[in-house]
Amino acid sequence: MAAPAPAGAIAADGRALSIRDLVKEYRPGQPVLAGVSLEIAGRGLTAVIGPSGAGKSTLIRCINRLVEPTSGRILFLGQDLAALRGAALRRARRHIGMVFQEYNLVERLSVMENLLCGRLGYVSAFRAWARRFDPADIERAFALLDTVGLGDFANRRADALSGGQRQRVGIARAVMQEPDLLLADEPTSSLDPKTAVEIMELMTRLAGARDIPVIVNIHNVELARRFSRRVIGLAGGKVVFDGVPESLTEADLNRIYGGENWQEAT
Numbered sequence: 001m002a003a004p005a006p007a008g009a010i011a012a013d014g015r016a017l018s019i020r021d022l023v024k025e026y027r028p029g030q031p032v033l034a035g036v037s038l039e040i041a042g043r044g045l046t047a048v049i050g051p052s053g054a055g056k057s058t059l060i061r062c063i064n065r066l067v068e069p070t071s072g073r074i075l076f077l078g079q080d081l082a083a084l085r086g087a088a089l090r091r092a093r094r095h096i097g098m099v100f101q102e103y104n105l106v107e108r109l110s111v112m113e114n115l116l117c118g119r120l121g122y123v124s125a126f127r128a129w130a131r132r133f134d135p136a137d138i139e140r141a142f143a144l145l146d147t148v149g150l151g152d153f154a155n156r157r158a159d160a161l162s163g164g165q166r167q168r169v170g171i172a173r174a175v176m177q178e179p180d181l182l183l184a185d186e187p188t189s190s191l192d193p194k195t196a197v198e199i200m201e202l203m204t205r206l207a208g209a210r211d212i213p214v215i216v217n218i219h220n221v222e223l224a225r226r227f228s229r230r231v232i233g234l235a236g237g238k239v240v241f242d243g244v245p246e247s248l249t250e251a252d253l254n255r256i257y258g259g260e261n262w263q264e265a266t
Contacts, residue, residue: 015042015077015180015213017063022072022082024058024237032058034237035072040230042180045204045214047224047245050234051257056217059234060185063215064096065089077180094121097174097212099203101186103166105173107159111150114158114169115141118176137176144172148202164195171203175210182207184216188223196220200227221253 017040024033033055040046048056061067063074065081074081077095084092097118098104105114119137145151148168158166167187174182184203188196200216204227207214218224224231225245233241233248233256241252 016040017042017181017213017215018073018075019059019063020073020075022059022062022074023070024055024062024067025070031070031237033062033069036234036237036239038232038239038242040213040215042213043211044229045207045216045227046230046232047228048215048217048232048234049219049221049224049256054234054256055237056234057185060183060215060217063181064093064098064183066098090121094177095180097177097179097182099167099170099174099182099184099187101189103163103170105158105166105169108157110155110157111145111161111169112138112141112154115144115173115176118173121177141172141176144175147206148172163191164199167191167195167199168202171199171206175206175212179212182212182214184214184218186217186219189219196223221248 017038019036019038019040022033022036023031025031032053036055036059048059050056058067062069063076063081065084069082072082077092079088079092081089081092106117109117116133116137119133142151142154145154148171150165150168150172153161153165158169161169170187182203187203188199191199200223203214203216206212216224216228225248228245231241231243231245231248232239233252235256235258240255241248
């Protein structure tokens with residue numbers, strides 16, 4: 001297993017993420033994450049792979065506190081995200097964009113309105129309720145729609161879009177937050193192979209142009225190899241591989257997925 005980057009080097013990077021001894025138990029004594037420690041640099045795409053139940057989604061969701069960690073620390077932008085509550089947690093979440101497997105769009109709203117939801121953390125409750133957004137945000141949303149290939153869909157309802165189009169909106173919405181970290185939880189699992197490649201290309205290109213680090217939980221090993229700078233393999237809630245895609249061997253995959261028929265588990 002390749003060694004992770006030194007903690008000192010990571011600490012010098014303003015968008016670095018440090019996960020220390022992270023434990024999550026949904027049932028007492030049955031950890032889904034069993035003391036995970038990772039140092040993740042503030043640039044590039046990191047892919048998290050592993051079989052179902054390995055803790056991939058739980059790891060992603062603990063980082064932005066959609067799931068409450070049982071113990072451990074999640075250090076980002078000078079704060080321990082695991083310790084934040086209330087308004088402090090809401091402010092921290094502004095800096096973390098999220099792309100979901102099932103898109104999580106507001107189906108009855110237009111594509112443009114869904115994009116502008118990415119700015120809700122920056123406007124007052126009244127302005128959010130009245131859907132009054134800064135003209136600069138609206139202009140940027142139109143530019144993002146052009147970038148993701150949906151420039152003609154601004155007024156289309158979200159429920160009228162295909163799966164690939166919905167995921168493009170989800171990525172653009174996350175980027176609208178101007179995040180310092182982008183998380184993606186199985187962003188391609190509901191898509192056909194061609195669209196999955198297009199979505200990974202889009203996410204990598206958008207994040208790369210803005211120098212936003214990305215952590216993506218993904219089942220497809222070949223997509224992980226193709227688009228990531230670093231692959232983390234989870235099995236049984238523990239890190240069993242951490243290295244560059246080129247160093248990921250068949251033996252590593254057997255260890256991650258628990259046997260020689262690992263392709264059948266992905």
